[in-house]
Amino acid sequence: MKIIAGPASQLLASRVARELNMEPTLCEFNRFPDGEVYTRILEDIVDDVTIIQSTPTDADLVSLLQLIDACEDAPTITVVIPYMGYARQDKAFRSGEAISARAIARTIHADRVITVNIHEKSVLEHFNADSFDLDASHLIGNYIRSLGLEDPLIIAPDKGAIALAESAAADVGIEYDYLEKTRHSGDTVTIKTKNIDVTGKEIILIDDMIATGGTMAESIKLLRSQGAKDVYIACVHPVLTKNGVLRLYNAGVHEIIASDTLEKAQSSISVAPLIADFLKNI
Numbered sequence: 001m002k003i004i005a006g007p008a009s010q011l012l013a014s015r016v017a018r019e020l021n022m023e024p025t026l027c028e029f030n031r032f033p034d035g036e037v038y039t040r041i042l043e044d045i046v047d048d049v050t051i052i053q054s055t056p057t058d059a060d061l062v063s064l065l066q067l068i069d070a071c072e073d074a075p076t077i078t079v080v081i082p083y084m085g086y087a088r089q090d091k092a093f094r095s096g097e098a099i100s101a102r103a104i105a106r107t108i109h110a111d112r113v114i115t116v117n118i119h120e121k122s123v124l125e126h127f128n129a130d131s132f133d134l135d136a137s138h139l140i141g142n143y144i145r146s147l148g149l150e151d152p153l154i155i156a157p158d159k160g161a162i163a164l165a166e167s168a169a170a171d172v173g174i175e176y177d178y179l180e181k182t183r184h185s186g187d188t189v190t191i192k193t194k195n196i197d198v199t200g201k202e203i204i205l206i207d208d209m210i211a212t213g214g215t216m217a218e219s220i221k222l223l224r225s226q227g228a229k230d231v232y233i234a235c236v237h238p239v240l241t242k243n244g245v246l247r248l249y250n251a252g253v254h255e256i257i258a259s260d261t262l263e264k265a266q267s268s269i270s271v272a273p274l275i276a277d278f279l280k281n282i
Contacts, residue, residue, distance in 0.1 A: 001279075002074075004041065006053025006067060008060040012082060012260045013052035015272035020279065025049075029063065039066035049074045050279060054083040054262055055104075056239070061085065065107060077110040078282070079129070080275055082261035083209075083237045090120040102126040114278060116261050116271055117164070117208045117236040134278060136236050136259055136271050137167035140206065143257060143269050144234065145172040149202040151229070155179060155193060157219055161207045168206055168234070179219060199227035204257075209237035213244035217251035230254040236271075238264045 003022055005013030007029045017024040030038040037059050049071045053064040064079070071077050089100035105113075105126035112130040117137070124131040144152060156165035156178040169176040177196045203223050210216055210233065220231045231253055238258035245266075248256060260267040 001048045001050060002043070002045065004049055004051045004067060004071070006051060006060065006063050008054045008056060008063075009052045009080075009082060009263070011263050012054075012270070012272060012275075015260070015270050016050075016052060016080075016275050016279070019272050019276035027067070037062050037066070039063050039070065041067070041070045045071050045074050047074065048076045048078070050078040050080060051110075052080040052082065052275070055081060055085040056083060056262060057085065061104065061107075068108070068110060076112075078112045078114065078279070079108060079110040080114045081108075082116045082271060082275070083239075084115055084118055084123070087115075087119040087123050090123055112282070114275065116259075116274070119208060132278070134271070134274050135167060136261075136269070136274055137164050137206075138171050139259065139269050139271065139274065140234050140236070140257065141168035141170070141172045141174070144168070144174065144204055144232075151201045152204060153177065153196060153198065153201045154204045154206055154234075155198075155223075157205060157207055157215055164208060165206050179222075193226075198223055200229050202230045202232070203228045204232045204234050206234045208235065209239050210235045210244065210248075210256075210258075211239045211241050213240065213247045216253075217247045220248065220251040220253050224252050232257060234258070237261050238266045240264060240266070 003017040003024045005024045026042040028040040051067045055061040086100040086104045101123040110129045113127045115133045118133050152174050154165045154169045154176040156162045162178045165176040177193045180194045223231050232255050234257040236259050256266040258266040259269040259271050
């Protein structure tokens, strides 16, 4: 098997290859003067291939499609999309809207597709391949345990992320809870933990991804005002657009913890072992 790294996942693919005692296949990525992307694999493709490429931008999606096309002679093609762009647009909210996640998934033609904590698992049904979603929450839980916090509490920002918080907490024996929003009037809202007092605790706010950081920033301020000792942010996918990092630190976050599904300065956890273990068993 060959490991082929897309331009958005060079480090992660190299880590996966190392886990498998392999070297990633060299590729060339460039742009034409008109802005079109150029992709070339610098080795002959005669073995099974695994392409690893996140798609945070449209150009990254095009690069992935080009890599798949360049591997058309491979016996089997496995595509790993650690972070899939457009996955949040999984339904039409208004008449005439595209279901963008479905549209993107239908462009991927491979033998199997692997994602990591995709925002909506229903998207997997739209791939023209066997599809699997890997869960990195236990990696986050293990990292939290390694911090040696005195009185940690994992909190989901809403009920939608409670499964992620529960999974991250399960293996390491940490309590977990979620934030509950109560609207008292048109412009008055209170947010508080559902069951557990945060006073004196080291809080880890966890979600699958952080984009602008606006909701998390408000949650940090709230938890600190309620007596939390420190507040950490943990996520699988550090999208962190615009001034998201500044917004979180201005709100008083102690540390931003994230994986390398998107390769950012905050990516202190690698999902490479998770991906490599799956590849070993297919």
